[in-house]
Every structure is written in C-alpha cells, then in structure tokens.
Amino acid sequence: MQDRIKGILQLKPSDEIVKAEGWVRTKRDSKNVCFIEINDGSCLKGLQGVLDKEKFDAALIDSISTGCSVIAEGRIVASQGGNQTTEMAVESLTVVGTCPADYPLQKKRHTVEFLREKAYLRPRTNLFGAIMRVRSTMAYAVHSFFQENGFVYVNTPLISASDCEGAGAQFQVTTLNLENVPKTEDGKVDYSKDFFGKMANLTVSGQLEGETYATALKNIYTFGPTFRAENSNTARHLAEFWMIEPEMAFCTLEGDMEWAEKFLKYIFSAVLEKNAEDMAFFSSFVLPGVEDTLHHVIDSPFEHMTYTEAIKVLEPENSRFEFPVKWGVEIQSEHERFLTEQVAKRPVIVTDYPKDIKAFYMKMNDDGKTVRAMDVLAPRLGEIIGGSEREYRHDVLLARMAELGLKPEDYWWYLDLRKYGTVPHSGFGLGFERAIQYVTGVQNIRDVIPYPRYVKSCDY
Numbered sequence: 001m002q003d004r005i006k007g008i009l010q011l012k013p014s015d016e017i018v019k020a021e022g023w024v025r026t027k028r029d030s031k032n033v034c035f036i037e038i039n040d041g042s043c044l045k046g047l048q049g050v051l052d053k054e055k056f057d058a059a060l061i062d063s064i065s066t067g068c069s070v071i072a073e074g075r076i077v078a079s080q081g082g083n084q085t086t087e088m089a090v091e092s093l094t095v096v097g098t099c100p101a102d103y104p105l106q107k108k109r110h111t112v113e114f115l116r117e118k119a120y121l122r123p124r125t126n127l128f129g130a131i132m133r134v135r136s137t138m139a140y141a142v143h144s145f146f147q148e149n150g151f152v153y154v155n156t157p158l159i160s161a162s163d164c165e166g167a168g169a170q171f172q173v174t175t176l177n178l179e180n181v182p183k184t185e186d187g188k189v190d191y192s193k194d195f196f197g198k199m200a201n202l203t204v205s206g207q208l209e210g211e212t213y214a215t216a217l218k219n220i221y222t223f224g225p226t227f228r229a230e231n232s233n234t235a236r237h238l239a240e241f242w243m244i245e246p247e248m249a250f251c252t253l254e255g256d257m258e259w260a261e262k263f264l265k266y267i268f269s270a271v272l273e274k275n276a277e278d279m280a281f282f283s284s285f286v287l288p289g290v291e292d293t294l295h296h297v298i299d300s301p302f303e304h305m306t307y308t309e310a311i312k313v314l315e316p317e318n319s320r321f322e323f324p325v326k327w328g329v330e331i332q333s334e335h336e337r338f339l340t341e342q343v344a345k346r347p348v349i350v351t352d353y354p355k356d357i358k359a360f361y362m363k364m365n366d367d368g369k370t371v372r373a374m375d376v377l378a379p380r381l382g383e384i385i386g387g388s389e390r391e392y393r394h395d396v397l398l399a400r401m402a403e404l405g406l407k408p409e410d411y412w413w414y415l416d417l418r419k420y421g422t423v424p425h426s427g428f429g430l431g432f433e434r435a436i437q438y439v440t441g442v443q444n445i446r447d448v449i450p451y452p453r454y455v456k457s458c459d460y
C-alpha cells in the first residue's frame with residue numbers, strides 16, 4: 001500500500017484500495033460529486049479525490065474545507081478531468097481535523113511578505129514545500145559529497161570563547177543577572193562569576209576548531225548553525241544561518257578552489273536530478289530560466305581573477321556604482337554582481353585580497369600586502385563562499401596578530417597548532433541559505449530557512 005501522494009500519483013488504475021493522508025488544498029462541489037485536492041508535501045501536485053455524494057453523509061461532506069486534514073481510501077481510476085491522468089474514487093473518508101474559514105491560506109496566491117508573517121503555515125504552500133524539499137536534498141548532498149570524498153564530519157562547538165572572524169558581530173552567552181551585573185574592583189563586568197568563568201559567545205564560524213581536526217584527520221567538514229549579530233537588514237543576511245566548512249591539510253589555495261568548485265557543482269547537480277518538478281516550478285513562478293543558469297554553472301569552469309585584477313575591471317565603471325572602488329576597499333555586492341553578471345557571465349573566484357579587509361588567519365603573500373583569500377561570487381547574489389589558505393607559519397601568524405592587537409594568550413591553542421607539526425592547510429565556508437537562494441532563485445534569504453532570525457525579528 002502506497003502512503004505518500006508522490007507515489008500514489010504514479011499508480012496505474014487498479015482495484016487495489018489505497019490510502020492517502022494529507023491536507024485539503026481545495027474543495028469543489030457539484031450536485032452529485034465533491035472534488036477535493038489532497039496534498040501531503042511529498043510533491044507539488046495533489047491527489048484529486050472524488051466523492052460520490054450519494055455514498056457519503058451530507059454532514060461529512062460539509063465538514064471538508066480548505067486546510068482540513070483527511071484520510072481518504074479508495075481506488076485509483078482514470079481521471080475525466082484535464083488536469084490529471086488519475087484520481088481517487090474515494091470510498092471512505094475521515095476528516096481528522098476540521099479547519100474553520102479563518103484559515104489564512106486561501107486559494108489565491110499570497111505574497112512572500114504575507115507568508116513570512118504566517119511562517120508556521122507557509123510550508124503548506126507550493127512555494128515553501130518546494131523550497132524545503134530542495135533544502136533537504138541539498139543538505140543530503142552536502143554530506144554525500146564529503147563522505148564520498150573521505151572527509152570526516154566534525155561537530156564544532158556552538159558556544160565559543162574565541163572570535164574567528166574578528167568582526168565583533170557576536171551574540172553573548174551569559175547567565176549573569178543583567179539587572180545586577182557583578183563588577184570587578186575597577187568597575188568592569190566580572191566574568192569570573194559568569195557560567196563559564198569567562199566571556200562566551202555563540203560561534204560565528206567553526207573554522208578555528210575545524211583546523212585542529214584537519215591537522216589530525218586531514219580532510220574534515222562541519223555543517224551547522226552559526227550566528228552573527230550583524231546589523232544588516234538585507235536580503236542576504238541572517239542572524240542565524242547554516243554554514244558548511246571543509247578544512248583540508250596539506251592543501252594550498254589552488255586545492256581549496258578546486259574543492260569549492262567541485263562541491264558547488266555536485267550539490268547543484270543533485271537538485272537538478274532529484275527535484276526536477278520543484279525546479280520547473282521555480283522557473284515558472286520565481287525566476288524564469290533558473291534551471292538553465294544551474295546547468296550553465298555546472299557545465300562551465302569558474303572564472304578566476306585576483307582582487308587587483310578585479311579592481312582594474314571595476315574602477316573604470318565607478319560611475320555606475322553606489323560605492324566607487326579603488327584598490328584597498330571592500331568589494332560590495334553591486335561589484336560582485338557586475339563581475340559575475342556583466343564581465344564573466346558565470347561564477348567568479350576572486351583571490352589575493354588586501355590583508356586589511358580580511359581576517360587575521362589568512363596566509364600572507366610575499367608582497368606583504370595581500371593574503372591568500374578566495375571568495376566565490378555567484379551571479380544574482382554575490383559572495384556565497386569565503387575561504388583561504390591559512391597562515392601556518394608560527395612567527396608570521398604571531399606578527400600578524402600583534403599588528404591587529406589580538407592577544408596570543410586568547411588563541412594559544414590555535415598558535416600551538418603552528419608549533420606542533422604545522423602544515424599548509426586551507427578551507428572555506430559556504431553559506432547554506434545563500435546556496436539555496438541561488439538554486440531556487442528566491443530573492444530574500446528569509447524565505448529559504450524555516451524560521452528566519454534577523455534584526456528585530458525572532459518570531460516563532
């Protein structure tokens with residue numbers, strides 16, 4: 001007996017009784033029959049159930065409405081209607097949970113803004129069902145890719161006492177009484193009284209801990225939530241997002257970029273293969289041609305350019321940018337989009353950024369000005385991956401930290417790695433939600449995670 005509607009829709013007409021469980025999307029009545037569409041989230045399409053009114057109690061038929069949950073049993077028959085090849089001739093029906101008329105999801109198309117306010121019900125819409133199925137495929141593909149390539153999955157801590165990105169955008173974790181904070185003699189907060197005996201935060205990245213495992217197991221990856229208290233109200237920033245961070249020992253930036261490209265192509269291919277119906281839906285209703293762009297990305301090699309080359313391309317175009325560029329400034333999303341959409345017409349990997357706009361742990365180039373960083377930029381979105389070769393030379397790392405005012409005693413174990421059998425190593429971080437945005441064409445990052453957290457918003 002088939003129990004998911006995706007499977008039931010594949011069945012040929014037969015005398016076998018099958019059972020379908022799900023939620024009613026629509027109900028249509030005529031004099032003698034009642035049509036219901038049952039959806040269970042296994043695919044976009046619902047199963048059409050046809051009820052012969054003579055065989056059912058009128059009160060039961062009346063109790064069916066959009067949003068109610070039902071169990072329907074019957075035979076699969078050829079459909080008379082044009083929208084489907086088969087339907088269920090329902091022989092018994094149970095309304096498990098009725099649904100009153102104030103149900104927020106009515107038949108019309110709702111805006112994503114409206115649905116964000118009804119985030120607990122939005123997975124019942126076609127759009128969010130499709131997004132979440134794709135998200136699930138991508139999560140599985142992340143694990144398959146790394147497992148097939150011999151990487152070890154490492155769970156790095158979510159509560160951390162070190163700041164990986166040094167950007168100061170951390171959420172503090174404390175059990176101190178905020179109404180009456182203990183103070184030291186010189187008037188500072190006395191963290192020795194806090195839960196961990198020191199200041200602690202939610203992690204912004206598992207990279208530093210990941211490096212310690214890579215320098216033992218060679219190739220590792222993490223896949224988990226990360227937290228950033230950035231005050232950025234954009235369509236590509238969340239305060240809680242998922243990140244995938246592989247880290248490879250005996251690997252330089254060249255190897256790092258090869259892994260990143262192979263990895264992205266693998267997860268995009270998995271979605272095209274497993275979610276064809278959902279992808280066709282995104283192409284029709286979200287972003288025309290989104291499937292084609294994925295095929296194009298998979299089939300063509302990524303473009304490579306250094307930061308210095310990128311600035312040379314961007315500078316003559318400064319009049320079109322809100323933020324004009326010159327060597328040394330951050331590349332913003334408008335520039336990233338120009339490089340990918342106008343110049344390369346495909347993903348671009350930019351390398352060798354100025355040290356002053358990148359994190360402390362990146363390997364210094366011989367020029368003393370740039371570091372072995374790489375960002376993968378995607379058309380429509382800009383940065384989806386940030387990575388680098390790590391500074392594995394103890395003395396150079398110490399000097400760099402001193403330059404930035406970072407205290408060696410706060411990173412003593414990270415520095416020790418450079419003392420005990422140090423080795424060139426590299427890694428990167430893929431923002432999982434940005435990857436989902438790219439694949440689905442969904443505009444706003446808040447719509448590709450079940451419950452988005454961002455500035456002034458922590459509902460549900």
Ligand code: 4AD
Nearest residue numbers: 205207237238241245384385386387427428429431
């Ligand atoms: O470039 P980022 O900050 O790099 C790191 O965290 C490194 N430790 C990664 C590594 O080398 N292991 O972040 C990596 C990626 C970005 O490219 C972006 O896709 C995503 O994480 N990201 C965000 N996604 C959603 N909301 C935010 N606020 C994000 N900040 C970064």
Ligand code: MG
Nearest residue numbers: 375383385386
């Ligand atoms: Mg970055």
